[in-house]
Amino acid sequence: MYRTNTCGELNLSHVGKNVTLSGWVQRARDLGGMTFVDLRDRYGITQLAFNMDKNAELCLEARKLGREYVIQVSGLVAERESKNLKMPTGEIEIIVDSLKVLNTADVPPFTIEDVSDGGDELRMKYRYLDLRRNPLKQNLMLRHRLAQEVRRYLDSKNFMEIETPVLMKSTPEGARDFVVPSRMNQGQFYALPQSPQTLKQILMVAGYDRYFQIVKCFRDEDLRADRQPEFTQIDCEMSFVDRDDIIETIEGLMKYLFKTVKNIEFKDAFPLMPYSEAMNFYGCDKPDLRFDMRFVDITSIAKGKGFGVFDNAEYIGAICAKGCSEYSRKELDALTDFVKKPQIGGSGLVYVKYGADGSIKSSVDKFYTPEDITVWLNAAKAEKGDLLLIVCGPKEKTLKALGELRLEMGNRLGLRNPDVFVPLWVVDFPLLEWDEESKRYFAMHHPFTAPVDEDVPLFDTDPGKIRAKAYDLVINGVEIGGGSVRIHSKDLQSKMFNAMGYTQEEVDYQFGFLLNAFRYGAPPHAGLALGFDRLTSMFAGLDSIRDVIAFPKNNAGRDVMLDAPSVIRDEQLKELGIAVVAKKE
């Protein structure tokens, strides 16, 4: 051991003790007679003191230390004269009597501080330096803590962690697979799993009853800010359960995590919201319920007064922004611009200011009397001082635009506090989605998702209306996870494939392996997967998952630190029986 203690643990109770510490030089301050060095390791920072009068040679040595040098020191723990009570070690310092440089360090290309001066690409390239910074270290420690607690909880509930293969089989549906050429089976490829979905269902057929895994999954998709080609899931499956059993189990896990990791207690059950309600009142399937601002449908009460835009709209919806009646022209213009952005898709914005004095002022005063508008205000339960924001147009598109406007107002009004967590379950998703282009239904979740029992007759009359036994866990507007009850009956599965227009041949080709297993006694089962990266970033109060991953890839799918991917040797290609095809310009 190069140390007797870490840099995070010494305090007044250790005064008078001789200790040895090792770590990195965070900073050095030369005050003439004294030189102070902050020594850092994973556990904290301890101040080292060198006295020019008492030991000039050593003090001069200390003055030569550069940033991020790795050193070992021995000395006496002493009470500090000027204490720093913000640090656990802030009441003591080490009067150093020996110093050894274990390693020197080049000058880092950016500062190793909570807020660094390095740009994104530079910090990605020198990830090992970026990872020294406190915020990243805290994120990875949180991730570690969460992973341990997830396992502890699920283990206590009789879940078995079972590893499924990474070298899997390519699946013809879903997102793009990463593939791995096989040397021993030339011309053939393994695929990296997009999820262990089929294998966890196989494990239920095998009788394992309760499975989980914290597992890497892979999708070769074009990357967005919050996507990584490899990501981590908490994957679960249970047998002999129905929807509410899964919800109860996972809710138990989430409550345990919030309690043990963040000391936040959720006493009540997380609310269940049908998909239709989420869409109609929040304009998306993952509503942020940290604030209310539900949509108010004023279609029927706003039509028929001669305002063409409203009269021709399929849907007219409003949200009530509390206390915003004094918004300026500029602010309202900004909101109008926001709504009209292509990615938002609204055609415009109508406002009603309900002044603190009871006055009513709107952008459609020409068409509506104050009495007309009062009806809207009442519908929206608006109070004096509030602002009504109204969007209209085709229903689906307008709901979506209003949903975005609602979130924007939430941001502006500071209603989306990252320290507040509001979870809910979105349920009753549609089982099937109609695809206009191919004129057929697709499974909204996947083709093994079970329908709600009472909706089964709709297979014959109106498949699009069937609700699924699917569920998403949503926290603060982020989909943390989702899953479904699976179909375990052959008859029901046939109905499902029929509704999707599959031929028997297609079914066999795409799903034969799993259906074969199902012939040998498949139990009723259901499952769910939680996005572990996203869960961690939510617990960390971050928007992006990148900084809760030790070695993430950039938007081009590259690891700029490792410089991967890279070209491989010709012999290697030859051995694998593949060739690189010249890219067309």
Added chain:
Amino acid sequence: MYRTNTCGELNLSHVGKNVTLSGWVQRARDLGGMTFVDLRDRYGITQLAFNMDKNAELCLEARKLGREYVIQVSGLVAERESKNLKMPTGEIEIIVDSLKVLNTADVPPFTIEDVSDGGDELRMKYRYLDLRRNPLKQNLMLRHRLAQEVRRYLDSKNFMEIETPVLMKSTPEGARDFVVPSRMNQGQFYALPQSPQTLKQILMVAGYDRYFQIVKCFRDEDLRADRQPEFTQIDCEMSFVDRDDIIETIEGLMKYLFKTVKNIEFKDAFPLMPYSEAMNFYGCDKPDLRFDMRFVDITSIAKGKGFGVFDNAEYIGAICAKGCSEYSRKELDALTDFVKKPQIGGSGLVYVKYGADGSIKSSVDKFYTPEDITVWLNAAKAEKGDLLLIVCGPKEKTLKALGELRLEMGNRLGLRNPDVFVPLWVVDFPLLEWDEESKRYFAMHHPFTAPVDEDVPLFDTDPGKIRAKAYDLVINGVEIGGGSVRIHSKDLQSKMFNAMGYTQEEVDYQFGFLLNAFRYGAPPHAGLALGFDRLTSMFAGLDSIRDVIAFPKNNAGRDVMLDAPSVIRDEQLKELGIAVVAKKE
């Protein structure tokens, strides 16, 4: 929930309770008036009773149940007339009053019993049925338990579990990489990690101090019985430590696992054995110390009596087989044949029978007097009734052959009890190995392995004699894990590369990325990786790792259940910018 209880938990204390169970039909016995069904789930087996007199309809239903049908039953817990005290549930049965078939099952292609009638390939193809068998279930439960306890222990010791990428960079040295073509960076490939070696060292540079991960690793090698293309490691790395700190830490982990999982207590420290001792006295670097039977070097005392075979041998070694003096001609011939097998490599076997009556009989009586041979017997501390087995020839080859003979004798004498565990650390491995073909040294472990301090001067005189700060954990003749102290000093690293004959260019190309990181303050660090599959199979008392893996691949690297690898679509190849090259016949 489809049940109130599992099939493993009901006992006399539940008599009189109404319960609902779900599970698989293990077997049914029709005794005329009564039909008994054994219902199985992950947790156990519960007997169901159907009475023809009391409920003929239900009893007839029960008689129609096939093997592996999935059913749900409700009924009353009752005390059994004829108890089975071997089973936790053997004192009770369920008087069933309702029965529901949740799913039928085709007749399984082999029996779902502790010992199955199915062949290897068949059981691999229907792995989901094989996994229903008790021995496999026990293995996977053991694996789960071990994984949880490993994490619990390392977490308690301040290790952080940090996930490293699966999509890595191809490394030009070591075993063959599996590669993944990049669609976004055409012509370039990711590689799957053979181990997170470089990244865990990077994490030490990043200051994470104590890292671990239970992680999948990949090697595209031709498979042997105990190799899988993907395997799992318990990977550890620590900063500011030396060899004995790692040994102490990992030994603590192992003792904890033995205690908590197998209730076996190791009070003393695991012994340390230098590599040279292991080779000279056991003929291999992973001696099985469940039995002694050390080699006795009789080279000097057996030469010079006119027996040409011995006189010309570089080395003559003996082992003493206790109580085997009465071995028959046939048994001795079998041992001779064993020694002469090509994979053992011995040229022949000389024996000395030290009879219970004190008589001495050997296969070289012509050349040696009983007095001559008594010297050997004394050297080997042989007692009356023992058998001396002697092999001679070139030293290295003979030590190996004698080692195999020793293990064979251990097997024959029942000295290798799978319930007895004898661990040791093999240390002081050579740092470098001379390769005759390329006339250069290779790193025996890897090029970052640190030499023993006092051996550093040998770089200039006799590099082959340098001992490494490397260590293997060996239990019962199996290498469970290994690791080394890493070089953290630039100068020492240069010496190492020089000794291996590397040019600066080669060093930069192969190791530049890690050496770059080391420029920014690398702490002294050391680590180790344990083979998790092997650890589990050892705890399970198995020889092969295949049955501690849920979905293993066969010797051709195929998953016969999934039928992977498989061909992929042309569009997929096109998107990736690669082509399959026709295989030459």
